[in-house]
Amino acid sequence: MNAFDAVGSERFLAALTAVPRDIGGPPRLCAACLRVLKVQRVAIAITVDFAETGWEVLCASDPIADRFEALQATAGQGPGFDAAARGEPVNVESLALIHHRWPLLGAAMDPAESGAVYSIPLQAGAARLGVLDLFCDAPGPLDGAQWAAATSVATMVTMILLSDQRAESDRAEMVLGQWWNSAPRTREIHQASGMVAAQLGVPVRDAYARLQGHAFAHGHTLAEVASDVVARRLRLSPDPDGP
Numbered sequence: 001m002n003a004f005d006a007v008g009s010e011r012f013l014a015a016l017t018a019v020p021r022d023i024g025g026p027p028r029l030c031a032a033c034l035r036v037l038k039v040q041r042v043a044i045a046i047t048v049d050f051a052e053t054g055w056e057v058l059c060a061s062d063p064i065a066d067r068f069e070a071l072q073a074t075a076g077q078g079p080g081f082d083a084a085a086r087g088e089p090v091n092v093e094s095l096a097l098i099h100h101r102w103p104l105l106g107a108a109m110d111p112a113e114s115g116a117v118y119s120i121p122l123q124a125g126a127a128r129l130g131v132l133d134l135f136c137d138a139p140g141p142l143d144g145a146q147w148a149a150a151t152s153v154a155t156m157v158t159m160i161l162l163s164d165q166r167a168e169s170d171r172a173e174m175v176l177g178q179w180w181n182s183a184p185r186t187r188e189i190h191q192a193s194g195m196v197a198a199q200l201g202v203p204v205r206d207a208y209a210r211l212q213g214h215a216f217a218h219g220h221t222l223a224e225v226a227s228d229v230v231a232r233r234l235r236l237s238p239d240p241d242g243p
Helices: 003-018 026-036 063-075 079-086 095-101 103-108 144-163 184-200 204-217 222-230
Strands: 041-046 056-060 090-092 116-124 127-136 165-167 174-176
Touching: 003 026, 003 144, 026 041, 026 056, 026 144, 041 063, 041 079, 056 063, 056 184, 063 079, 063 103, 063 127, 063 204, 063 222, 079 090, 079 116, 079 127, 090 095, 095 103, 116 144, 127 144, 184 204, 184 222, 204 222
Parallel strands: none
Antiparallel strands: 041 056, 041 127, 090 116, 116 127, 165 174
């Protein structure tokens, strides 16, 4: 880590401490990111192996970021997915480019949306946890100093998440601390995936894919479909082409 990175890391830790105490868990990480980085919104999503349902949003700083992450989860593609899978940053300097690079995601977005998104993987060695998505209202690249700060913050977020895991001594199970507390929406997606898996007799990952497909085909977000399944307003047919 170079000198500037060390300064950026110290600023992030100071910002984390300065976030009001009534903001806890993952939203505290997003709030600290906003205090340090010159961006308008932030989201953190995880794609680790123990997340059978694939894409889990830990936090989003505002409804715009939250909706973008929800659309990525529904489409199953986007800059965040690519950054997490490749282990390298993906910069989208204009949201207009999304329609060409990720057509399913682009089809779900408002064509009039503008701005930029920068997806930075959260990883340490072979451990790939997810992605830090940064959003700017204006199109264009981050400058050198902004980019150095962003990658430094991503490193700190990764270290915090990794340090907040521990293995139970009496069982082979990962226990996750406060930074991994899922949002209610994410827990509902887990529950819906389990319900569909039981109903259709398929693995949870396949059930998750069925929820994604239904959401995309009917113009809903994954979270909206999961809510309907949990509330028993929707029951998926064994036939993938059915309701």
